[in-house]
Amino acid sequence: MDTRELILTEARKSFSENGYAATSLRGIARSAGVDVALVPYYFGNKRDLFVAAVEMPVKPAEAIAHAFAEGPEVAGARLVDTFVGIWEDPATGPAFVAMFRSAMTHDDARQALAEFASKEILGLYARGLGDIDPEEARLRAGLAASQLVGMVMLRHVMRIEPHASLTHEQVVALLGPTVQHYLTGDLGA
Structure with a gap:
């Protein structure tokens, strides 16, 4: 090494x-x-070291590409499955929990994590949506991410029941349709 x-x-x-x-x-x-x-x-x-540490536990481009591999029309459950799997993996989950906790209490960590999420994660989600208006794609990506981040905050960071005890399959079944709606459904806005 x-x-x-x-x-x-x-x-x-x-x-x-x-x-x-x-x-x-x-x-x-x-x-x-x-x-x-x-x-x-x-x-x-x-701060820059923190950004580098956040980027490395998983390769976001690969994970998100996998979720969108069969097209945005069926990406909701796959995105939830991929995201939840990363947080449940003992090799990556604890690092993300620590990073989220740090971001909640330290401005440098919050700024670094926000920069990473905005540039990497939301951009990759938006690209996965294909050829749609870039502003709409960012809106949809942010809405989908809000569901995923909210659930991991409840399950893994704050460990609030009953969310903390849900199985992987339950989380996918519960969030998949909502995330799918945000990705491709009528937003009514």
């Missing part, structure tokens, strides 16, 4: 376990066994 990847691995671990505020560049360097000057050399500052 090269130095940059080693730093990034330790950063993900620290953000996940300690949150944004308690994570320091010095602590990450110590855990990675590298000189602290290498962290800003590769990533600039803590």
Whole structure:
């Protein structure tokens, strides 16, 4: 593993376990066994390192392309299935929980996560909708994302019942039609 990847691995671990505020560049360097000057050399500052850490647990383009593979007309349930699977996966879920918690309490983390979601996630959703008006595509993407983010906040971040105990299949069955409506249905606006 090269130095940059080693730093990034330790950063993900620290953000996940300690949150944004308690994570320091010095602590990450110590855990990675590298000189602290290498962290800003590769990533600039803590916010940029956080952005890099958010981007890496999964490859959004691949996950979203999979959800839209059979076309936007049937992407709702597939999008929910993919999104929920990422949050339930022990390799990716805890990092996302930590990132969302950090974003709720620290402006730098919130800004970094918002930038990532806006540029990466919503843009990919909008492109998955095909050849429609770009403004409508962003609106539809945001509406679909609001359902997904709301559910993961209840299930994984705040762990509110009965949402936290729903099975994967139940979440897909409950949210799939609503997400599908937001993607391709009549918005009445």
